[in-house]
Amino acid sequence: MKKERRQFIKGACASAFGVACVSGLGIAKSNAHKDKNETNCKYALIHDENKCIGCDACSVACREANDVPDGVSRLEIEREGPFGEYPNQFYRFTRKSCQQCEGKPCVNVCPTGAAYHDPSTGIVSVDEWKCVGCLYCIAACPYQIRFINPVTKAADKCDFCKETRLKEGRQPACVEACPTKALTFGDLKDPHSQVVEVLKATPNYRSKTELGTRPKVFRIASQEGEIKL
Amino acid sequence: MSPFHFDSLVWHWPIAIYLFLAGISAGAICFAVLLKHFKLGKNAYKSSFVRAACLIAPLAVFAGLGILVIDLTKPFDFWKILVFYNPTSVMSIGVAVLLIYQVALFAWLACLFKEPILKWCNNRWPVVDKVLNAFTKWEATITGLLVILALGLGAYTGFLLSALTTFPMLNNPVLPLLFLISGISSGAAGTLLGGVLMKGNPDGKEVHFIHNIEIPLILLELALLFTFFVGLILTGGQSQAAALNAIGEGFWGWIFWGGVVVVGLAMPLAFNLFMTASAKRKFSYVAITASCSLFGVLLLRNFILYTGQMTVA
Numbered sequence: 001m002k003k004e005r006r007q008f009i010k011g012a013c014a015s016a017f018g019v020a021c022v023s024g025l026g027i028a029k030s031n032a033h034k035d036k037n038e039t040n041c042k043y044a045l046i047h048d049e050n051k052c053i054g055c056d057a058c059s060v061a062c063r064e065a066n067d068v069p070d071g072v073s074r075l076e077i078e079r080e081g082p083f084g085e086y087p088n089q090f091y092r093f094t095r096k097s098c099q100q101c102e103g104k105p106c107v108n109v110c111p112t113g114a115a116y117h118d119p120s121t122g123i124v125s126v127d128e129w130k131c132v133g134c135l136y137c138i139a140a141c142p143y144q145i146r147f148i149n150p151v152t153k154a155a156d157k158c159d160f161c162k163e164t165r166l167k168e169g170r171q172p173a174c175v176e177a178c179p180t181k182a183l184t185f186g187d188l189k190d191p192h193s194q195v196v197e198v199l200k201a202t203p204n205y206r207s208k209t210e211l212g213t214r215p216k217v218f219r220i221a222s223q224e225g226e227i228k229l
Numbered sequence: 230m231s232p233f234h235f236d237s238l239v240w241h242w243p244i245a246i247y248l249f250l251a252g253i254s255a256g257a258i259c260f261a262v263l264l265k266h267f268k269l270g271k272n273a274y275k276s277s278f279v280r281a282a283c284l285i286a287p288l289a290v291f292a293g294l295g296i297l298v299i300d301l302t303k304p305f306d307f308w309k310i311l312v313f314y315n316p317t318s319v320m321s322i323g324v325a326v327l328l329i330y331q332v333a334l335f336a337w338l339a340c341l342f343k344e345p346i347l348k349w350c351n352n353r354w355p356v357v358d359k360v361l362n363a364f365t366k367w368e369a370t371i372t373g374l375l376v377i378l379a380l381g382l383g384a385y386t387g388f389l390l391s392a393l394t395t396f397p398m399l400n401n402p403v404l405p406l407l408f409l410i411s412g413i414s415s416g417a418a419g420t421l422l423g424g425v426l427m428k429g430n431p432d433g434k435e436v437h438f439i440h441n442i443e444i445p446l447i448l449l450e451l452a453l454l455f456t457f458f459v460g461l462i463l464t465g466g467q468s469q470a471a472a473l474n475a476i477g478e479g480f481w482g483w484i485f486w487g488g489v490v491v492v493g494l495a496m497p498l499a500f501n502l503f504m505t506a507s508a509k510r511k512f513s514y515v516a517i518t519a520s521c522s523l524f525g526v527l528l529l530r531n532f533i534l535y536t537g538q539m540t541v542a
Contacts, residue, residue, distance in 0.1 A: 003369075108392075142394055211542055
């Protein structure tokens with residue numbers, strides 16, 4: 001009996017150790033990623049909510065450039081308002097698209113590694129082939145911008161046009177399409193890039209940073225509308 | 230807001246059923262192990278209750294995995310989850326635990342049913358004898374592995390949801406414990422219900438043994454449920470909004486107070502206390518108590534899954 005008890009405890013300890021190791025390793029690795037993320041290029045985007053007029057040229061261009069099927073979208077402009085009395089009425093526009101988080105909650109939960117962080121550009125991407133459609137990333141994204149592409153059946157979202165416009169050496173489709181130049185795209189690691197210059201000169205904010213997401217989409221807050229508590 | 234359709238809803242009821250089945254499998258096998266080691270010994274395989282638990286454990290896990298695979302948008306690509314692993318993903322770790330759990334489960338079942346298996350084989354395949362003897366030699370180790378893996382599986386069903394920072398109600402440190410304990414109590418209920426349906430004696434020593442464990446389990450579950458919601462309310466902000474929205478007035482509020490608390494916890498607790506005090510247990514008492522408990526756990530999984538996804542951080 002004593003020997004059996006010892007064996008039982010050994011088995012229990014071995015498996016507890018195994019489970020703890022695997023999960024511990026995972027957590028340690030997710031912390032270590034912070035350093036690994038440090039690459040020479042990190043693309044970021046600024047949405048100036050003062051310049052935005054809510055014309056939807058960006059979302060139309062995005063759909064066309066990335067072949068996004070009807071019924072789903074990688075980019076939407078959400079409108080709030082109107083604020084104030086006619087004729088001094090204003091709307092507020094916010095961009096709803098992938099925030100390109102450095103904390104990358106979607107990448108952390110993906111069981112197959114289909115959601116990944118591209119080390120050479122800092123862009124969070126989806127490997128369509130690896131994705132099995134478990135929806136875990138869609139639930140894990142605090143910005144709720146992920147969706148299942150009805151054609152590929154894989155998770156899909158904005159990737160700063162990594163596979164389309166960036167490959168052609170152009171700017172993302174939304175940036176090129178914007179008639180009021182409300183969008184600025186560039187490399188955060190390049191101290192002379194336009195994004196860095198704008199971010200240094202203009203007060204800006206990011207959405208839901210309290211969740212540890214460290215997004216790379218920056219916003220310049222709208223001056224119009226009412227003050228919200 | 231419709232209780233089953235809203236914008237922020239990602240995971241639907243099949244996931245709740247999967248979480249329920251994984252929990253009941255883990256719980257049932259824990260009780261089979263406990264019954265064998267503390268009450269029945271070598272003859273455990275003759276007990277209807279142990280047999281019921283040994284049927285529930287593998288069948289529930291297979292059914293759960295089946296539901297999970299069908300629920301994927303690409304069901305035929307499910308093998309990619311088994312080939313590619315991501316150590317930061319709770320789901321990936323869970324799949325690994327599930328796989329090893331099933332191996333340990335079948336090894337343990339082979340030890341338990343060694344005698345009838347050998348009798349049935351009748352020395353036709355000497356390999357079977359050899360394998361079973363090797364298993365028996367390592368039985369204590371296998372049991373230890375199995376128990377920890379079962380507890381891991383039960384807790385995993387909670388960690389799977391608590392990893393989601395999007396939803397403040399799910400992103401809660403108490404959730405894995407709550408799901409583990411309610412999974413174990415559903416395993417107890419499943420074992421009792423299956424046992425009496427398989428002509429087990431409703432006043433047998435197995436029933437007394439399980440009921441004695443069930444009472445503290447229910448009390449613990451109530452305490453965890455209390456901590457879960459009080460913790461959310463005291464956190465404030467969206468956590469508080471999520472908790473009040475869930476247990477306040479409305480469809481899910483009724484499910485929680487009527488289904489989870491009264492039918493799933495208070496009634497089984499009252500029945501159990503009554504049965505401990507009164508002399509003899511009858512088939513109907515045991516079956517009804519177990520059914521209430523199972524129903525409550527199934528409702529709890531659905532309640533947490535749906536209301537948890539209603540409020541976004």
